[in-house]
Amino acid sequence: MNELSGLSWSAAWRVALGLPEAAxxxxxxxxxxxxxxxxxxxxxxxxxxxxxxxxxxxxxARVGPNRAGPAGFxxxxxxxxxxLQKETVQEWSWREGFWLGVHTMALYSTVAVLPLGxxxxxxxxxxxxxxxxxxxxxxxxxxxLMGFSQGSAPGWFGGVRVAAQALAGAFPALVALLSAGLQxxxxxxxxxxxxxxxxxxxxxxxxxxxxxLAMVVFIISGxxxxxxxxxxxxxxxxxxxxxxxxSLYGRRLSLFQLGRFYGFFLWSVITVVLFLxxxxxxxxxxxxxxxxxDWKWLQLLELVWLLAKxxxxxxxxxxxxxxxxxxxxxxxxxxxxxVLSPFSLFALIGAALCAGWNVWRAGV
Amino acid sequence: MISVFSTIARYLLDxxxxxxxxxxxxxxxxxxxxxxxDFRKEVTEQYPDPISSRTADDLPPRTRGLLYNHIDRxxxxxxxxxxxxxxxxxxxxxxxxEDAKLWVSKFDIDFxxxxxxxxxxxxxxxxxxxxxxxxxxxxxxxxDLVASFGRGSVTNEQREKWASLRRxxxxxxxxx
Numbered sequence: 001m002n003e004l005s006g007l008s009w010s011a012a013w014r015v016a017l018g019l020p021e022a023a024x025x026x027x028x029x030x031x032x033x034x035x036x037x038x039x040x041x042x043x044x045x046x047x048x049x050x051x052x053x054x055x056x057x058x059x060x061a062r063v064g065p066n067r068a069g070p071a072g073f074x075x076x077x078x079x080x081x082x083x084l085q086k087e088t089v090q091e092w093s094w095r096e097g098f099w100l101g102v103h104t105m106a107l108y109s110t111v112a113v114l115p116l117g118x119x120x121x122x123x124x125x126x127x128x129x130x131x132x133x134x135x136x137x138x139x140x141x142x143x144x145l146m147g148f149s150q151g152s153a154p155g156w157f158g159g160v161r162v163a164a165q166a167l168a169g170a171f172p173a174l175v176a177l178l179s180a181g182l183q184x185x186x187x188x189x190x191x192x193x194x195x196x197x198x199x200x201x202x203x204x205x206x207x208x209x210x211x212x213l214a215m216v217v218f219i220i221s222g223x224x225x226x227x228x229x230x231x232x233x234x235x236x237x238x239x240x241x242x243x244x245x246x247s248l249y250g251r252r253l254s255l256f257q258l259g260r261f262y263g264f265f266l267w268s269v270i271t272v273v274l275f276l277x278x279x280x281x282x283x284x285x286x287x288x289x290x291x292x293x294d295w296k297w298l299q300l301l302e303l304v305w306l307l308a309k310x311x312x313x314x315x316x317x318x319x320x321x322x323x324x325x326x327x328x329x330x331x332x333x334x335x336x337x338x339v340l341s342p343f344s345l346f347a348l349i350g351a352a353l354c355a356g357w358n359v360w361r362a363g364v
Numbered sequence: 365m366i367s368v369f370s371t372i373a374r375y376l377l378d379x380x381x382x383x384x385x386x387x388x389x390x391x392x393x394x395x396x397x398x399x400x401x402d403f404r405k406e407v408t409e410q411y412p413d414p415i416s417s418r419t420a421d422d423l424p425p426r427t428r429g430l431l432y433n434h435i436d437r438x439x440x441x442x443x444x445x446x447x448x449x450x451x452x453x454x455x456x457x458x459x460x461x462e463d464a465k466l467w468v469s470k471f472d473i474d475f476x477x478x479x480x481x482x483x484x485x486x487x488x489x490x491x492x493x494x495x496x497x498x499x500x501x502x503x504x505x506x507x508d509l510v511a512s513f514g515r516g517s518v519t520n521e522q523r524e525k526w527a528s529l530r531r532x533x534x535x536x537x538x539x540x
Contacts, residue, residue: 059393063408067415323393324386339379 033111040116044307045261048314049076055315056322086250095149096252102142103259110135110266115189117279117302118286119295129177129187129274132266136225139263140166143227143234146256147244158243161329162227162234168336169224175344176218179351180204180274183211192273198282205275210350215275217344219317222267224336226260229321233329268310268317276313279306412499420497428480428495431473433513437492440466444484444493452477453484458518467523470514475501 014021014028017035050065050073057064065072113123113131123131140162147159177187183204184191196203205215223231235243248256272278279302280286289298327335396404410416412423423429440457456470485493503509532538 055397058399059396061396061399061404061406063406063410066410319393320386320390323389339382343379 029112033108036111036114036116036120040303040307041111041262041265044265044311045258046076047311048261048265048318049079051311051315052318052322055318059319059322080254083250083254088250088252093149095145099142099146099149100255102138102145103255106135106138106142107259107262110262114266114269115192115273115278116269116306117299118190118193119299120303121189124189126187128189129181129192129270132270133173133177136222136263136267137166137170139259140225140227142259143244146248147234150244150247152247154240154243154246158234158236158240158246161236161240162244164329164333165224165227165231165234165336168333169221169226169340171221172217172336172340172344173221173225175341175348176214176221177274179211179214179344179348180218182348182351182355183207189273189278193278193280196277196280198277198280198284198286200277203275203277208351208354210347210354211275213343214347214351215271217340217347218275219267219271219313221336221340221344222271223317224332224340226263226267228260228264228267228317230324230326231332232326233332236326236329238326264314264317265310268313269306271313272306272309276309279303281305420499423497423499426495427497427499428482428485430475430496430498430501431478431485431511432494432496433471433473434492434494435468435471435513435515437490438468438471438513439490439492440468441489443487443489447483447487449481449483450477450479456514459523467518468514469517471512472514473511474509475511476506476509 014023017028017031019028019031053075054064054072065075068074068078110132113128115121115128121128144159144163144166147155147157147162149155180192181187184195192204200206205212220231222228227234233243234240235245240246245253245256281289281301282305285301286298289301395401399405410418412418412420420429440455442455442457445451445453445455452474454470454472454474455468457466457468459467480495482495485495488494501509529538
């Protein structure tokens with residue numbers, strides 16, 4: 001098919017980075033992770049943080065950041081620099097060290113499986129779609145420990161809330177993931193790409209109403225699982241003084257916020273890949289570029305297209321979050337168990353029937 | 365007894381109401397994106413600096429900025445010192461060369477204590493103590509926040525010298 005598809009992921013990266021043949025695998029993996037982190041995730045954090053602040057300012061009839069750079073574009077960078085130079089006063093506790101370990105593990109393990117284009121698939125196995133899912137659970141566990149490590153009432157209550165939300169959101173998210181896998185016939189990233197097309201009509205979300213329902217359930221249960229606004233009861237300011245993040249500041253706060261953004265970004269990317277056409281370019285551009293052998297252009301355009309869809313999804317979620325009040329934690333868990341779970345099962349049954357119908361029709 | 369079907373219908377209706385509530389609040393927010401309508405315009409008063417392309421002159425006429433005392437108009441009556449709720453003004457007025465007017469040797473305003481209430485400027489009879497439109501008073505040392513408007517201390521010799529000069533002027537011995 002193409003000159004790169006037969007090679008292992010490390011070979012594809014080695015060719016892309018222009019490293020010599022003898023380069024060890026760990027070096028390629030490290031450079032790949034740093035590339036993805038520095039070139040995709042951090043700029044995405046910047047972009048979405050900026051859009052979030054500007055949009056929420058608009059919704060509240062405010063001006064928003066406008067001092068750092070043109071229209072305040074460098075505000076996230078300014079915030080980061082300010083947080084980084086803050087002096088640390090508290091000692092590190094072993095729980096916090098554990099949190100840092102879990103956090104780093106979750107972040108790096110999932111960067112490796114992040115689907116960012118047909119050539120940037122570092123790990124493309126039968127379990128690929130599940131790995132980020134478990135990583136979000138690990139992130140939630142780490143956030144809970146983070147809260148417990150502070151030894152304060154907001155930290156304890158925030159940690160318990162984070163754990164309750166993660167447990168409540170995991171089940172519907174998993175069932176919705178199964179629905180998408182049912183349509184694709186597997187959980188490889190490439191399998192999800194293979195059944196979808198560039199036009200929205202060929203996206204899994206619009207294959208049948210059940211898949212659309214599964215997508216909605218998947219997105220909302222991701223918000224519940226990761227505690228993303230407006231479902232962030234574990235970080236509630238009015239009743240918990242910020243919950244698990246109540247006594248975080250400086251470098252720790254920037255690390256924590258980066259982890260939270262990463263969870264949000266990860267979930268949006270997965271939603272786009274599972275339900276919204278992934279990285280497949282519209283108007284058959286993917287096929288023509290593949291046939292032409294323009295690998296660099298192919299990968300670049302795929303990445304841009306995927307990120308454009310991801311940002312759009314994130315902006316929509318920010319929009320919903322900024323105009324709706326934060327939900328109470330018992331209402332969130334109630335909602336996840338009593339509404340999201342039945343609906344996800346309903347979507348799964350419907351999607352299974354649709355898939356069966358398609359198979360039967362193909363047989364006839 | 366409530367039937368199963370009415371329970372399910374009630375449940376679905378509740379889900380629908382919830383979704384409608386979220387959706388309608390999202391729709392309500394859209395005009396705010398384009399600053400449409402009087403209630404949706406930004407009302408934020410921006411900090412006057414080159415970025416907002418506003419200057420100190422754009423501030424409202426009765427802005428209570430940093431205080432300034434026109435010391436040649438000041439009578440040294442200490443009304444401002446008495447009325448100041450935070451005791452940030454300290455005045456020392458001595459008998460000057462002219463008998464009718466006090467020599468305000470010390471007129472210090474400690475801006476680290478000033479609350480910019482404007483009471484001092486209000487009671488000032490000769491209207492020498494006024495609020496300017498200056499608003500940037502940040503300094504590195506706390507003591508730098510004390511503004512001194514006094515004429516400085518006067519020795520008895522100086523006082524004598526000016527008194528004799530005044531007498532000379534009044535008796536036309538010196539032409540000005």
